[in-house]
Amino acid sequence: xxxxxxxxxxxxxxxxxxxxxxxxxxxxxxxxxxxxxxxxxxxxxxxxxxxxxxxxxxxxxxxxxxxxxxxxxxxxxxxxxxxxxxxxxxxxxxxxxxxxxxxxxxxxxxxxxxxxxxx
Numbered sequence: 001x002x003x004x005x006x007x008x009x010x011x012x013x014x015x016x017x018x019x020x021x022x023x024x025x026x027x028x029x030x031x032x033x034x035x036x037x038x039x040x041x042x043x044x045x046x047x048x049x050x051x052x053x054x055x056x057x058x059x060x061x062x063x064x065x066x067x068x069x070x071x072x073x074x075x076x077x078x079x080x081x082x083x084x085x086x087x088x089x090x091x092x093x094x095x096x097x098x099x100x101x102x103x104x105x106x107x108x109x110x111x112x113x114x115x116x117x118x119x
Contacts, residue, residue: 026051029060029083029104031075031093033068042109064093071096079104 030039043053051057060081062074075096078086086106088097094108 024056026057026085027060027081027083028057029062029078029081029086030089031062031064031071031078031086031097032089033064033066033071033093035063068092072099075100 046052046057053059060078060083062078064070064074071093075086075088075093078097079101083104086097086101086104088094088106088108090108094106097106097108
């Protein structure tokens with residue numbers, strides 16, 4: 001169920017309006033803490049929906065390598081790349097994405113609460 005919700009959200013964000021600079025290629029920015037191995041099934045699901053990396057989507061991966069302090073810098077980098085959608089992994093990544101932009105549609109996965117964790 002969580003996979004379906006994730007895929008439906010991504011598909012709706014990617015299919016939304018876009019500037020005319022490259023109308024057939026959508027650019028997804030992904031901000032994460034570790035590595036993409038946990039996202040294998042989600043990427044397969046995007047392919048099932050017709051979104052194929054290199055054909056009609058490009059994914060800009062940014063990994064903090066478990067260094068939480070890097071998340072704001074990496075989120076800013078994705079914003080400067082002008083991605084169409086910004087996806088963040090976890091609460092801290094979600095916070096960094098939210099603070100980096102209010103103009104790019106964003107979502108999170110998985111994140112039980114989209115605000116910073118208590119220190």
